[in-house]
Amino acid sequence: MENNGFGELLELLAKCNFPELRERLEKMNEVDIAEFMEGLNQEQTLLVFRILPKDISADVFSYLDSDSRTGIIEAATDKELHALVDDLYLDDTVDMLEEVPANVVRRVLASTDSQTRELINRFLNYPENSAGSIMTIEMVELHDRYTVREAIDHIRKTGVDKETIYTCYCIDDARHLIGSVQLRHLIMADEDDLIRDIMDGMDYLRYVHTLDDQEEVADIVRKYDLLSVPVLDNEDRLVGIITVDDIVDVIEEENTEDMEKMSLLKPSGNDKPYLKTSVFRLAGNRIVWLLVLMISATFTGKIIENYEALLSGMVALTASIPMLMDTGGNAGSQTSTLVIRNLALGEVTARDYLRILWKELRVALICGLILGVVNLGRMLLLRSGTLMECVVTSLAMVCAVIVAKLIGCTLPIIAKLLHIDPALMAGPMITTIVDAVTLIIYFSLAQAILM
């Protein structure tokens, strides 16, 4: 983020001292180089990219933001393009192609051989957020008839271009996955051992299919502490792997999406960063839910109109409406968030519903009673209305908290059963429903007790 630390590099660049600049960059982490380049103008970015040692330039490229990437691609010669695509992992090439304009895509594809082009096209066809769309094909495959010595020789010969060599996958002649072996076990094993004797079999191994959702892949990697997970096609042949560093990004992306949904934002997905998104796009992501909930608030308005006579005489009742509604909304969103998060992490399932309901009922009773008593004291102290008005408000408070918490744990579970994302049932959505119920309880109590 900050430009400190890059001062000397900028000076070398300004002085056109490229040999020294190159030497400095050579020692740096690719992520830091990308960060340095993102602070430069397009011309300088291209210049620095051309200075970079060939063995790290593809890595640096994969860490650049999409504007810098597009700039480099558009200005690159065909020869440079070819070399770049050759050095990039296939998943990074595909990521890049999804971001750049169509004419650039055509240039990139033209510079690749027909086999790569076919692979790229297959990748571009995997559904968004599927395992196929985030996998890479650069994995180590071993035959189970290899000895450990042969396996290590094979890795030495082919491993330099692989995304990871730490988990190697064992396949039979039809490319079916039959096991895996960790490099650490290869290193520790006797050189004459057969792979088939030391590999972990399919009972042990976890794998996914190309069309599985990336969230399921993340769950498996998290649960089994994996460094990579193999991806199979629909005939159970090994077609790729997904590494843990990509899963870390998936986890953050899914969490962002959940938080966005919980706050009524249309998930931005892999979109541009906030500061680069246009205000119309931002407004578009927000307006739909705001409109829907505003219009549903028509009900609360109608309820109030119905009790016009009741309210006109007692200002204390009207004055308590915001407090009752807010407290109900807060109590409901506490519960819905807990349930949504526990569902997302697999800590509870829809089948636990009755246990959750019973727990929340008791929690609601405790919270509701405390809030009711404190509210009674507060209103009496501030002389906000007659004794009976204070009692009615406090009773309504207890009921509102109970109802809010029961609705708060029920809606996410119903959403789960209907295969809707439970995250949509968080705070604001619940608030609108709780508001209407709270007002009805409140006015009914008032009518019964005060009239």
Add this chain to the structure above:
Amino acid sequence: MENNGFGELLELLAKCNFPELRERLEKMNEVDIAEFMEGLNQEQTLLVFRILPKDISADVFSYLDSDSRTGIIEAATDKELHALVDDLYLDDTVDMLEEVPANVVRRVLASTDSQTRELINRFLNYPENSAGSIMTIEMVELHDRYTVREAIDHIRKTGVDKETIYTCYCIDDARHLIGSVQLRHLIMADEDDLIRDIMDGMDYLRYVHTLDDQEEVADIVRKYDLLSVPVLDNEDRLVGIITVDDIVDVIEEENTEDMEKMSLLKPSGNDKPYLKTSVFRLAGNRIVWLLVLMISATFTGKIIENYEALLSGMVALTASIPMLMDTGGNAGSQTSTLVIRNLALGEVTARDYLRILWKELRVALICGLILGVVNLGRMLLLRSGTLMECVVTSLAMVCAVIVAKLIGCTLPIIAKLLHIDPALMAGPMITTIVDAVTLIIYFSLAQAILM
């Protein structure tokens, strides 16, 4: 979660066919074995634990939930305890000790040698959520004067007990970290190369200190796609490493904590799972914020009381209060969530405040105007009040959305500057403030236009 797949294992257990059971377990993933054991009663758990092949029992133990762990520890003989602690990674031992009762801690410590005991005590003293508290000491250390051949021999000899051997750390004679080397580079390198010539130096390497917060560690692992990160003491000596699988857990924990704070829940941290938490504990985590916000809602009540005369004549004004408050709250929480999330992921910093404010102002204008117009149409259509009452409500709507969005982006940034967690400034907190401001704007407009 589900017991399917474990049916045959349960049958073997019921039939006391232990040799067959052991054989089946031997082929299974440790995570699945732990899941199977969590479904058993305490006696059976212990039985299965004793059947497990010795080389996987510690791994299985580290995946068990805290009830099952405590059960095993309490029933284990001193000899079993000693063997278990010997096989566990130190960080798992420490995790376990933090969960079991004090008398069990004493028994475990009594069964370890004095060196391990001292290490455990040091770990127990690291602050919660610090890098020191989540690191492990089982890493591979190489001297920079080794050749590649010597390094691989060293790894073969000592690597079996290490948590990871894929990134090896290079130290000098005073144990200062001076570089790192990936196992993949060792495998590819010439056997006579010197480690010092092929290692990545300190310009390239990323590291943390024992007292750094685990969130900072997670940021580094995510940004640099690391498999492990070295931990240094305050004299820059290498004392441990943190592996990516533990970081994945930290990321989920921090996300859960953020969501909890955003919904006014006291973060549960490493507590028991929801279904096992007592209702009093759950109620305690929620009541404080509910009380605070309920009492601050006194202001909104007072505002309404002040405008008693205005409201008593016009029921349409009262009927629109919930809708205005909800829409303002929703608009505010959309913005605050976006800003909180972008701050957490490092996409924006407090220095971007003016750019965010300017963007949100324009977004608010677009959303506010659309909502205002739709609301005007809706109220006129439903004949909810006179034309002027409908105009006042719609104008108030526009103002409320603008104010809510500006407050929604300002509070998280202020929190960040004051070193308070911005997540505390989300929906419910903002709603309470927005409510009061919205009502004041609403009634002032009404008084100016209608009276």
